[in-house]
Amino acid sequence: MTPTFTWRGDLTSAEVEALHAEGFDHAPLRGADWEGRLRRHSLGWVCARSADGSLTGFVNVAWDGGAHAFIxxxxxxxxxxxxxxxxxxxxxxxxxxxxxxxEWLHVDFEDKLHDFYITGCGFTPTPAGLIAL
Structure with missing residues (x-):
């Protein structure tokens, strides 16, 4: 069955952390405050939920308060x-x-995700810079 997709959908920090840990291959962090961070810093987020209500997908949309949003x-x-x-x-x-x-939606990603973001989602490749902090 097709999941439902909700902008600024209800979620708990625990369920986002569990999904994030599975997807990014790390142990779930105790006390991760996804709810607080999202409400303080994000334009919004998208939740995908399966028929049984479980969180099956998530993306955070941060922004600069103006024209630029960031995946x-x-x-x-x-x-x-x-x-x-x-x-x-x-x-x-x-x-x-x-x-x-x-006016702009930015994303950066690892090389292995190039086809997903460029071909699948329609992003245009651009040069970018990064400083490891």
Whole structure:
């Protein structure tokens, strides 16, 4: 069954942390305050939920308060990979960022995700810079 996608959907820090830990291959952090961070720093986020209500996908949309929005923490449960969940997360994020008046949606990613973001989601490759802190 197709998941439902909700902009600024209800979530708990524990369920986002569990999904993030699975997707990014780390142990869940105790006390991670996803709810607080999202509400303080994000334009919004997209939740994908399966028919049973479990969180199967998530993306955070941070912003500069003006024209620029930024994709962070795109993650899909392993059981839902290759079913279009990630693409729909990004599609929903782009639509909502546009509706909020943003003119640009930025993303950075590892090389292995090039086809997902460029081919699957329609981003245009651009040069960028990074400083490890």
């Amino acid at each position: 962070l923490d795109t993650v899909v449960a392993k059981a839902a990979h290759r079913r279009g969940v990630g693409v729909e997360l990004i599609r929903t994020a782009a639509r909502e960022a546009r509706a909020a008046g943003c």
